[in-house]
Amino acid sequence: MKKLIVVLNLDKPEVVEKFHDIEVWAGKNLxxxxxxxxxxxxxxxxxLLLEERELDQVDLVLVLGGDGTILKAARLLKGKNxxxxxxxxxxxxxxxEVEEDQIEQALEKVVAGGYQIEERMMLKVKVDVEGIGDQxxxxxxxxxxxxxxxxxxxLAIEVNSQAFSSILADGLIVAxxxxxxxxxxxxxxxxxxxxxxxxxxxxICPYSSFNRSFILSSNENLTAKLxxxxxxxxxxxxxxxxxxxxxxxxxxxxxxxxxxLIKLGRESFFQLFKxxxxxxxxx
Numbered sequence: 001m002k003k004l005i006v007v008l009n010l011d012k013p014e015v016v017e018k019f020h021d022i023e024v025w026a027g028k029n030l031x032x033x034x035x036x037x038x039x040x041x042x043x044x045x046x047x048l049l050l051e052e053r054e055l056d057q058v059d060l061v062l063v064l065g066g067d068g069t070i071l072k073a074a075r076l077l078k079g080k081n082x083x084x085x086x087x088x089x090x091x092x093x094x095x096x097e098v099e100e101d102q103i104e105q106a107l108e109k110v111v112a113g114g115y116q117i118e119e120r121m122m123l124k125v126k127v128d129v130e131g132i133g134d135q136x137x138x139x140x141x142x143x144x145x146x147x148x149x150x151x152x153x154x155l156a157i158e159v160n161s162q163a164f165s166s167i168l169a170d171g172l173i174v175a176x177x178x179x180x181x182x183x184x185x186x187x188x189x190x191x192x193x194x195x196x197x198x199x200x201x202x203x204i205c206p207y208s209s210f211n212r213s214f215i216l217s218s219n220e221n222l223t224a225k226l227x228x229x230x231x232x233x234x235x236x237x238x239x240x241x242x243x244x245x246x247x248x249x250x251x252x253x254x255x256x257x258x259x260x261l262i263k264l265g266r267e268s269f270f271q272l273f274k275x276x277x278x279x280x281x282x283x
Contacts, residue, residue, distance in 0.1 A: 001059045001111055003032045005050060005082075007073040009065030010042050015089050018064060018103065019043070025104065029111065034058070036076050058082050060110065060262075064100075066090020067140075067182070071237040074122075074139040079257035083117055085110060086261065094181040097265060097272060109264055116263045120178045121197055121218065124255035127234060129242045136236045139259055140179035142252060143235045144224055144244065145171035145204065152207050153229030160220050171204040172224055174252045178259075181273060189213045194269045199252065221253035 004026060009015050026033040034050040035043065050058075061084045063073045070086045077084075086096025087103055098106045109115060123138040136142075146153050155172055157164045175184040180192040180200055189202035190213060197218040203211060216222060225248070226232055232244040244250070267275070 001029075001031055003034065003054070003058045003060075005034050005036065005058050005061045006039075007036060007061060007063045007065075007069060007076065008039055008043075009069045009072075009089060010039065012065065012089055014100070015064045016043070018089075018100065022062070022064075022103070022107075025107065055080055055082075060085060062107075063087060063096065064089060066093050067095045068238065070095045071139055074137070074259055075237065075239070077259075079122075079137055079255075081258060081260055083260045083262050094273065095178060095261065097263065097267070106264055110262060114264070118194070118261045118263045119258045120194060120261060121176050122255040122257050122259060123174065123176055123199070124253050124257075125174075125234075125236060126251040126253075127242050127248070128250075129244065129248050136241055137255055137257060138179070138236045139176065140182045140237050141173050141175035141184060142237075142250070143171055143173050143183065143204075144226070144250060145233055145235065146229060147231035147233040147243075149229075149231040151230065152205075153232050154227040156225040156227055157201075158223040158225070159216065161223070165210050166208070166227065167203050167206060167210055168208040169203040169206040173200075173202045173204060174222060174224075175200040175202065184213075190215075191273065197254065199254065218254040221251060223249055223251050225249040 035048045037049055040046055040049040061073055061082050063070050063086045087098050088096040089100050125136045125142045152168050152170055155167045173184045173187055177192040177194050177196040184200055184202045187202050187204050189200055199216040202213040226244050226246050228246055233240050234242040
């Protein structure tokens with residue numbers, strides 16, 4: 001390993017403190033450490049700022065935070081397939097399997113080649129709203145929501161360009177297998193193996209008779225057209241990207257890009273899920 005990017009949750013003092021330890025570790029191991037521009041400026045470490053031309057030379061992205069920080073890293077990578085190691089400083093951490101007290105051991109294992117790569121499917125989300133970039137990538141989910149307004153929204157749903165159903169609900173979650181343990185799970189969606197290749201669709205608090213999740217293959221696509229609703233928003237991995245008005249539509253399909261997560265342990269997805277969920281419930 002020659003070049004390493006660190007992505008941080010700067011709201012956590014313990015993360016910033018641990019970053020300084022990683023700086024020392026990288027120096028001892030002759031590893032070139034870099035930061036994305038926003039993190040470099042916030043930390044006052046402009047000398048570590050990653051230039052765009054250097055991105056193709058990076059061997060590893062180290063993420064210090066929780067699952068939300070991994071989602072931040074995925075956005076910053078913009079589809080670049082660079083192995084990512086998540087260190088959990090959050091409460092649950094379904095995506096990151098390494099805890100904060102295991103960082104140095106984990107890094108030593110990576111340097112020694114003692115790891116596997118697990119590729120996770122991503123969603124490509126296309127929006128037909130004027131002034132908005134034509135597409136986004138999602139690691140967890142894309143959500144069409146009512147933006148805090150008191151009334152439900154109505155969506156017309158097409159699957160593979162054919163009319164399927166209309167849904168009256170507080171919103172709609174379109175998730176990857178990785179996102180099945182996030183918002184989709186809280187809304188009653190199924191838990192899916194992270195290695196699966198499929199798209200999960202879950203209404204949020206549906207008012208209509210169609211009130212169940214459904215699943216598409218990774219070769220299919222879904223279109224949601226807003227029929228009625230005020231203050232409707234589209235969010236990608238928890239970040240608002242567009243305001244929607246009646247007539248706007250959003251297209252969801254599997255992306256060609258993937259996220260490569262470094263896996264150090266032998267625990268299966270469901271073993272890890274059980275352990276993390278038990279910890280969240282205080283058992």
